[in-house]
Amino acid sequence: MSYNKLNTILLGGKKGADGKYPVQREILFTPTGRLVADALPEQCRLFYARQQSEPELEGIESIVCPDDADFTEMVSTAIEGMEGDVMLLSTPMPEVVSEEYQMVMDQHVEAQTAVTTLTCGALDDTWHIAVYNVDVLRDILTCHPLSLTHSIQIAGEISAKTGACRTHSHIDVRSACDAYHAQKTLQHRVNSALMERGVSILDPEYTYISPYCEIGSGTTILPGTMIRPGSKIGCGCTIGPNTILDRAEIGDRTSVNSSQVYESCVGADATVGPFAYIRPGCRVGDETRIGDFVELKKASIGNGTKVSHLTYIGDATVGERVNFGCGTVVVNYDGYVKSQTVIGDDCFIGCNTNLVAPVELGDRVLTAAGTTVTKNVPEGALAVARARQENKEGWNDRRRRMHGQDK
Structure with a gap:
């Protein structure tokens, strides 16, 4: 079971200490956001919700938010006018492959949950990928969540039906160090x-x-x-x-x-x-x-x-x-x-x-x-275009003697 179309929102993030945004960090010579976009299944229509000062990502439609926008404002702006379901990607994880995105999408449809998360690794307390019913997401946003993880916690508090599927651990790329570790994985792959x-x-x-x-x-x-x-x-x-x-x-x-x-x-x-x-x-x-x-x-x-x-x-x-x-x-x-x-x-x-x-x-x-x-x-x-050679006999010996050198 799958979607004909799923609105997917990649959220921009704050600049790192080196002045680079997470989505723009290069891994194997390609921006992380581009790697994420190309790993998504074909039925995902991707939007890049970014701050005004954050550069565009070539080939991906941007949703521009103020530089001081927080998680709630960025998501609210991004989903304006949307219907059905929406997938949020809070931090780029370039190691995630198409099959893993498809897994969380399929489970969301099959289990008919309001919120379905992709849990990466052994810990369940932090999430970076989730599929929401857009009406439930709007209800969650009225509580002003600070992050995707916080929004999922609020979903539980308002008794929204939630579900999760698990995959192996992935690195969410925020800093240059994160990008290095993610690159090692992709390099090996x-x-x-x-x-x-x-x-x-x-x-x-x-x-x-x-x-x-x-x-x-x-x-x-x-x-x-x-x-x-x-x-x-x-x-x-x-x-x-x-x-x-x-x-x-x-x-x-x-x-x-x-x-x-x-x-x-x-x-x-x-x-x-x-x-x-x-x-x-x-x-x-x-x-x-x-x-x-x-x-x-x-x-x-x-x-x-x-x-x-x-x-x-x-x-x-x-x-x-x-x-x-x-x-x-x-x-x-x-x-x-x-x-x-x-x-x-x-x-x-x-x-x-x-x-x-x-x-x-x-x-x-x-x-x-x-x-x-x-x-x-x-x-x-x-x-041939050069001057004809002329030899001046003894010229350099005389020059050497003028400078006190023997013949």
């Missing part, structure tokens, strides 16, 4: 589920993976890795150690070592790192190499291209099978405007080349080491 599906996690205690990401079987996650919401990792990859992925898409059999990838795609059979930084808006092709101390920003890198070390590529489109020498810089910004650079297929970019945008290099271009390219280069050409 997420990592264990991934390992059951064929993902190898070398040290689950030091690996932080959002529940809102996808990881293919055969992938290995090394310690110190943080995989944030929206990331998608293929099969047979190696991620880490000490790597951050944020809304990143990583192709099959690719390795990302001690690097950071944000809002970008990396293809299959590629290698990234160590110490690479891929900023938002990048597309890196298959069989590519993005090496140490390389930074990409809004760049498209073609299949088979190698950017091995100490290079910056920004606002650029790079073709296939291009080789970048050490110390190459795409000079994309003149202090006012960011301009585009286009590099064709099969180019060889020599060490310490500066490509001053806007500029285009055709296919099969070679730039000599130390070249600064300021105009377009046709396909198949060599670009």
Whole structure:
């Protein structure tokens, strides 16, 4: 037995010593309130009753109350105009799963109680989840309860029919310490589920993976890795150690070592790192190499291209099978405007080349080491832009003698 619709109210709380509200505290990179909202059964219509100064929670309808509103005022405001039954969530408990919410809802219907609580753990004197008949809840509110627990005590005093069902202990997140303990539980849950599906996690205690990401079987996650919401990792990859992925898409059999990838795609059979930084808006092709101390920003890198070390590529489109020498810089910004650079297929970019945008290099271009390219280069050409070397015999020996040094 279940509801077609159940109005559900998540109550905001007071700021902690660090200035953060309970619902806004992040656990595995996601606000606690968002985790609660996504765990609720589909038939729950969620409202977030918050104080005026408390930030909104994206995607959840807010009911705004004054900053000095107490429990009674917040609930009274939230249930105005509601009919039927309502579920109150007084403090976010991100560990509670959909089946536990469903259990208290079903028991409320089957037992036809006025108030039904979900009791978490061995103690019965504190509650954080309860389903009420809304008319009974209005009667309770006339007695001005100070908390959800107090409201349930009042229900008993006014002889309202109450019931309870029990689940295992959960943490209600109020402080940073609470969030830490709840995160350890969720971290174990997420990592264990991934390992059951064929993902190898070398040290689950030091690996932080959002529940809102996808990881293919055969992938290995090394310690110190943080995989944030929206990331998608293929099969047979190696991620880490000490790597951050944020809304990143990583192709099959690719390795990302001690690097950071944000809002970008990396293809299959590629290698990234160590110490690479891929900023938002990048597309890196298959069989590519993005090496140490390389930074990409809004760049498209073609299949088979190698950017091995100490290079910056920004606002650029790079073709296939291009080789970048050490110390190459795409000079994309003149202090006012960011301009585009286009590099064709099969180019060889020599060490310490500066490509001053806007500029285009055709296919099969070679730039000599130390070249600064300021105009377009046709396909198949060599670009050389540097002063001719001149040797002055004995110049440095004379200089050394002037400073009292022997030859």
